[in-house]
Amino acid sequence: MDIYGTKGRIFNIQRFSIHDGPGIRTIVFFKGCFMRCAWCCNPESQSYEIQTMQENGKEKIVGRDVTVGELMPELLADENYYRRSGGGITLSGGEILGQPDFARDLLRACQENGLHTAVESTANAPYENIEKILPYLDLYLMDIKHMDSAKHKEFTAAGNERILENAKRLAQSGVQLIIRTPVVPGFNDTAEEIRAISKFAASLPGVREHHLLPYHRLGQDKYAGLDRNYALKGVEPPTQERMEYLLSVAEESGLKCQIGG
């Protein structure tokens, strides 16, 4: 089977990414997402459709279809940097599990070329989609945003049952798993909420790390570019003090915790 011919839809490739997995990485952003998180900093990732948006006063087309083979040269361009820093490729989104065959073949091609592979995903998909990518994956960066399903649904348009269930199964699979939580004021920035997530993460066999990612509004201008409303207008990013406090709360779980990816 020709994995290099597999086609998928992406909207961005970002080189020199240093907050999304170990080392210096190149991120491939998949287009299309099952959820609608209110704080999403890549709102142009949500729809699977190719669309246009305004950026710096100019029209920009978001989304393009590419094959694995077309992507590889750019992913290999920074091989030196991956080797020196222990970095590699991260697939992000959108939700990569929306295009499981493309994700699988892309990860496989990366590994075939000797690159470390990671995904950023909420694992909110049928488990067979996840199983497809696991043989070619070195690191799963999994978002758990909230332990309360109703609140989860209120802010992301999806409940968390399947996410939590998949987390347990992933933990059994043997892949390296790191749990990450975006800390969003008004959504999950209390000690109780963070403690609950961290406790759950610690209960997963093999999970050793929990990362707290402070909410930022750097994607805010994109909402205007897409002619959409930004639901969290006026919400301030958490202060350094607040983040450090929540870090100490998370650390009660016994996991290795950190602020930022």
Place this chain on the structure above:
Amino acid sequence: MENIKFVIEKSARIPKLIDALYEKMPEIESARGLLVTESYKQTEDLPIILRRSAAFAHILRHIPIVIRDNELIVGSATVAPRGCQVFPEYSYEWLEAEFDTVATRAADPFYISEKTKADLRGAYPYWKGKTNSDLAKANMAPEAYEAFVTHGMFTPGNYFYNGIGHVNVNYEKVLKIGYRGIMAEAQAAMDKLCVADPEYVQRHNFLAAVIESCEAVIEYARRYAKLAKELALKETNAERKAELEKIAKNCAHVPECPARDFHEACQSFWFIQLLLQVESSGHSISPGRFDQYMYPFYKKDMDAGKITLEQAQELIDCIWVKLNDINKVRDAGSADGFAGYGMFQNLIVGGQNIHGMDATNDLSYMCLEAAMHVPLPQPSISVRVWNGTPQSFMIKAAALTRLGTGLPAYYNDEIIIPSIMARGLTLEDARDYCIIGCVEPQKGAKTDGWHDAAFFNMCRPMELVFSNGMDKGKQIGPQTGDVSQMTTFEEVFEAYKTQQSYFIKLLVNANNAIDMAHAVRCPLPFQSCMVDDCIGRGKSLQEGGAIYNFTGPQGFGIANNTDGLLAIKKLVFEDGSVTLTELRDAMNANFGYGLSGKAAERVVNEVACSLAQAGIEVNESVIRTIYDEVTSGAGIDAQKRARYQEIKRLIDETCPKYGNDIYEADMFAREVANTYTKAVEKYKNPSGGIFQAGLYPVSANVPLGAQTGATPDGRLAFTPIADGIGPASGRDVKGPTATANSVAKLEQGVASNGTLLNQKFHPSALAGMSGLTKFVALIRSYFDQKGMHMQFNVVTRETLLDAQKNPEKYKTLVVRVAGYSALFTTLSRSLQDDIINRTEQGF
């Protein structure tokens, strides 16, 4: 938790020394200028080399000396802190003309008293026709002089008006054997001379001049010993009294004799460094491998328990402060190019020893620590990096980078060593290289590098392609043909190479003319006695006494010419959407955009003058009309204007740009760079050395850009040219790894006079141990690809606040936060505030 080696507490003395140094505006003093004049008047019958040593000795005997409060290392060229002396033997007219404006100019102002002005006015008439620059001008072919002075095709102005500097001397030898030892070497060489040797006279005179110079230096140090003793007697504070007594003891012993402890070694080092800059006005007197030659003295004291780590650090910090006590006044134009009172005293740490083993030691770390304790421009600290460089040392350097002072610069042994070996250095000498001035590699204490010999603005020959060799109404370049008649891309590229080669030839003529003048009028016996093999050959450095001789003129504008030629190739010869005639007209009309600021004023002036010359009356309303047209571009027919702007849009938006890791574009940039580097290396200098190109502009890409019209890459008239070998500002959109990959594709080894790559970072990229580690990986990865040099601007909170206030100054400021890149000034205010806050929080 960050765990960084050699974090040492800063002595309370250091901030006091810094505050005292920066209390006032630097001042011009007349002592040296008057003393050199006095001496020259008395020595007219002597050969020049002995006139030089006599003048040096006369200066050192009589120049005022001062010990500043709290100093542990003493010796100042001027009474006023950060003051400067003058050197009329090189040139003086420019300073006399600027007497009344030098204190108020924008770049690098100097206070000058009425008394100093009067004193210097009294001395200057003696020098009429006798200066180094008078002879250099007389030596130059008229067309070379015109191309330099009238047309700004290249600027060898630095050595035309000033001393050469740009040298590293044998500090190690002076520390080990003292000037007494060097005098003995000179005497031995003299004793060996055969009176029948055809060069006997020249050699004998040179060696006598060396001995006289060294004797003068010893006497000068004794003056300090005496002064320190007098101050100690008067001192009531017991601690300071003891310090002054130690200073007196040091100065009585060094630099005459071998240094006995670390403090003496530091004092001896300082006298060498200082007096090189009293003998001549050349800047970039570079201490080189300070961590190597100082180490034995540090080690001995540490092993014997004679000194603590803190005391050793304090002495190094004191030297750092002193390196900022030396200053130089330049003409207003040069001050723009070297803005920031630049002295370019390059001090390098780390790297390999002559055996190819890692040479990083305690002092390598402590020098980086000193740069953190003393956040001042001097010294320019550099770090040598090779595959065996300890990671902890790289982390220490990265932590210094993060402070945002632009230091250190990183150099790659893995490309520099082979590239200078290809220029004839032995393997051992190449492994022992240091950096001179900005970025120029050489084997210290054996080389007359003539680095920084001239700026060559590669965009100017490109302009002449479109004018068929005409500039300011004169045919100054070859007639390469009317562009409107050119039918292939190769024809355009050939025309560019022809124009450029012609001006490189003139540049060589200008450089060699200046070089000859220095040998005849300003040989330097003191400097020469510390560079091999001047004593052995009985010749000054300026007359060819060094083992390795080079001339290194630096070109810049690669990115603009690459992007411009690629645009011509695509739009004119592939797409057929623009003709060369249209492009020429568009460039002449600045792509339909108006000019602003100084450029507008200048053009208005030029137009007004030419109207007046043509006999047209120029009154206020005519000026106003010209000004309006120049600033708005309204003078151009609206339809044409729209077309010109469309051409610029096509160039900006549809053509490939160097710096984005596009293989074809980058390989073409390599070809463009080679048109300069490979043309330069064909020539020789009067000492028999070859010309070797550098690729870096210091900061001249801004002032020389201000003299360059619009270019085919869509760059607007009089705006800055691309910096170093990096992409044109704002045109690299794929992040630092893509940029570095592009730049690494240039044939950097041929540019053995040095290359420069600047990168900008937001501090959050260097936050925490993980940020530092990734940053180090970035450097190492660029160096894996044989990049030669890298330095970083870390954007500080102050810069971002300024950008909020003055967005027009920061149109191309890119910030990357959490992996998100944006033009800072296009973000909304609240996002800008978030980013500013993040510079402090570090996530």
